[in-house]
Amino acid sequence: MNSISLNRATLGLPPALTRHAGLAAVLVLICLYLSVRSEVFATTPNLVNVLRQVAVMAVLAAGLTVLMAAGGLDFSLGSQVAVVVAVVARLLESGTHVVIASICGVLLGATFGLVNGLVVTVFKVAPFVTTLATATVLDGAALIAMKGQSVSAGGALTDLGTGELLGIPYLLLIAVLVIGGAAATLRWTRFGRDALAIGGNAVAARLGGIPVLRHTVMLYVANGMLAGLAGIMLLSRLGAASPGTAGLHLELTVVAAVVIGGTALHGGNATVAGTVLGVLLLGIVANGINLLQIDSFYQSVAVGVVLLVAAVVNQLRHRGPH
Amino acid sequence: MMKSRILTAALAATAATTSLAACGSGSDSGDSDDAAYAIGFVNADSLDFHQCLEAGIDDQAQTVPVEVVHANSARDPAKEQANVEDMIVRQVDAIVLQTVNIDSLEGAIAKAVAADIPIFLTSVGGPDMAGVAGAELSDVQHTGEVSAEWLNEDSAGQDVDVAIIAGAPGAASDLFVGGFKSALGPHATVVFEQPGMFQRAKAQEVAENLLQSNPDVDYVFVPNEEMGFGALTAFENAGRSDIKIITNGGTEDGLEATSEGRFAMLVASSPYELGVKAVSTMVDLLENPTDEPVIGQIPTTVVTKDNVDDAPSYCG
Amino acid sequence: MAERPPVGLAMTATGPGEPTARPRPAHPDATSSGRPATPALRMLGIVKSYGGATALAGVDFVARAGRVHALLGMNGAGKSTLVQILSGAVAADAGVIEVGGSRLTHQGPRAARAAGIATVYQRRSLVPALSVAENLLLGRLPRARGIVAWREIREQGATMLTDLGLDLDPQMPVRALGPGSQTLVEIARESHRGGRILILDEPTASLGGHDAALIHRLVRQLAANGTSVVYISHHLDEVIGLSDDVTVLRDGRVVLTAETASTSAADIVSAMVGTTVVNDRPPRPERPHVPVLRIDGLSRPGRIADLSVTVGAGEIVAVIGQAGDGHEELFPFLSGMRRGYDGTVTLRDERIRPHQVTRSLRSGLRCVTGDRLGTGLVPQLSVDENVTALHPTARRPLMRWGHLRSLAGEARSRFGVTTLQPNPPVSALSGGNQQKALLAKWLSGSSVSACLLEDPTGGVDIQAKAEIHTIIEDLADSGIAVLLASSDTDEVMRLADRVVVVRDGRAIAERSVDDLTHDALTHLLLGGSQ
Known part of the structure; x- marks a missing residue:
């Protein structure tokens, strides 16, 4: 990786470009490989298909990146999505207007975030523990909300799930807006910079006059609202809530995407661009596995190996000349 | 149909508040004064299937009459063991067990045999059935074969491409898929086979990718209805109504989708009927014990949009 | 080893550093016991420099079995480097180390330990959740057929404690012990591991008088058993009462080494401070005293008692204490970092509640930490x-x-x-x-009207230190009230207008810097009777 550092110095490339060179290289290599092995991979319809599939993950990952910048962590986002999907489906099924149902979904997410944030800040419970516990509660709550059966959302959200604007799916547009919002928050707003300061040194941030507790709670609430949005997006794609949708396994994918992108688990350092690369990597690998029809027993091996390679490559970057 | 959904929603809302009380360990039903026998029923979960199974057992118990002692293992193999032990302590005359998974079955059977209480298995059996009194099993391999035979007939000798969206890798999914493939005619080619993990959302994602890699596919075999709906959503979102979905289930929603032609074929069976059969067989066995276990198969019905009325009622 | 008289004969006791005094034996080379003349430890010509800065410039150091050898020096004199070299943590650039007459050929912590050199640092290395006995035997737990032999552990632990005259319950988890007892356990462990040369790095720092006395007793006991103890301390009374020999380092050189009995507190202080201290303090303008920042009755049990200090506009007031003393409570208190203090703060007649950080910042109070990456910068x-x-x-x-x-x-x-x-x-x-x-x-x-600077030149080079001193003077000249919390006598003499000396959590003196010399300040700080 010395060569990369040298190149950066000699070519004067902005760090934003070279920072993710390793991860981007892994992504490009995988795309090249898939293009050679499968003629459909590099077609527009398939790429749009992949992007639509990762939209939900991208929305969650973008919010989580800002939260992790501040040293927070939320393992319950996927489970919040599960509950929102179930409740909104229930509301739609009982004839509630789609707008009201959606607002309820977002507010529900905000409530979950508020609970997480208050437990983490007021009771000083580690975020990992807090949100793992709420995740378990919410996974159960989702089953209760749908009584263990599929709940059809009817056609109210179909337009959102399948519609396009100039050939771009609505879901993808929403994801891009959220990602852009997260990136702008981190780069251009006091709120985002304060999040980084809190993650980098919470004591110094507090002594410098940043209201650390309030800020942290707000971040959890914002993440809950994004989980609400993601739930509505997911429901619009699935058309129904069913047991096993979203939940902890979605969450693990989201956390993996953020961490592989280079955002520090301990806060203070976050990159939305890296998160986007991480999300794309996971989405493309899942798509590629289906296209190449890799045997089911080898699928998790393949995903795991890709994750490992990406994580190692990304880590090598930090081993610059010291 | 819409009406019944609203009803279900309303019921669910009230049930959610009362169910906590009702789900306490071992609520009794049946008239215990006149009951000829007490049967312990250990259920595995509270999904649709399990609730309908329980309804069948309770209804049949009323007519005999038999007292039923309930317990639910909530997907936990350890809790299943404890539930079976509880039943033994309560000295029930027989145990009906819907197991959480095959692995926990052996211990449960051994405990019942040691206590000399006849045990009856529903839908899932183990490799060694020597100790059980009887069982009513779903033959998933047979379901796969039936599905393939219908496809052979439906395609009428033409060359067709077939995709399989399997469950999570493991015994159940392998039996489904193995039976299906073994009975598939020479004109049908399996062009795609990927796991949908028995989850609706995952099956939908796989089906979306299938549309990219093999857009010309003619038939899709999906071994359960949940995943079938996932695939259906993917195809409908893509405006593809020409791909024929073959699946397995029998719920109201599934039958409705079949009657509308959205599922081309459904192998339907009824957990309610299974419950009825379990209690009646068990009572027979208590009155006339046999040396060999009495093992039956859950009856299945091949349903297409032309014969939806032939399907057994899923929940009585 | 029985020739050493037992501990006893208490004399004056004026502070926590005050040990029990006792009759001193003559130099071991001259004792009648026939102890071999070969010293337990001999270091010759030890040189160490860090990137151009010389930490040790040819140090000779000799420690003898059965004696307590005090090692003194101001901050940066080279004590820690010497200890690090001795314990194998750092390699010397040049020089010879002999243990029991044979040269130490290998370097590194293992070699040092194998040679019988054991170190007890201020930062403890006990496992809090384990029992006293387990900690004593840590790494060498007796086993029977591969299984930990609990009875054996208890018995061995109890024996070790009794042998050293320690009244501790071997079963008690270390976490439940006070800081003094924890230090006792750690010293006992190092001794038991074969530490024939035992280095104790300020074992009584931040301990009360009773705990300190227990440690002194253990040290004497170990010396009586033939161990050679190298004892690092800042407390003059303690050094004079406890040690047999004393060595003073200054600027990486040995400036004094003698039998303690043949020297005095005054000798030791002037050796530590040196005779070449020039007061490079630039003249500062006289200002009318306009009080800006006032702290009244700052207290925290066990750390600081009833400290009051007032700083005027443009004035620099230093609160000085030894490392670990109560002046270090000023930053956590005034910045609002920690709660649980008694005391009031007034800034220009406005009452400040430190934990309301935003408000006290708005009032113009700034607290600059001495731990820049830990609590100051992101x-x-x-x-x-x-x-x-x-x-x-x-x-x-x-x-x-x-x-x-x-x-x-x-x-x-x-x-x-x-x-x-x-x-x-x-x-x-x-x-x-x-x-x-x-x-x-x-x-x-x-909008700054008053500031607290904690150890503002900690860990910076000489040039940066000079620049920072100028910056601080400029701040004061602009009318800001500057409160300085420091352990550095040079810095305090250089910057402060007024000095408050804290020892053992109490303000023991407040002087104008004009009424103070470097030596006098050091005396106040070290507690040597003048």
């Missing part, structure tokens, strides 16, 4: 962002990077922060530049 963020973090105009909802850069530019040039790259993360700076960035972050705003 290491991952850039220099520009760090130094503008408290500027009101940089704290609008939307970032204006151009504005921020120009604000940062002013702050950087005023505080002399220089960087090679245009705007690196603050963690990439040298210690001196980090320290200047820290001061810039907290003090570059216009």
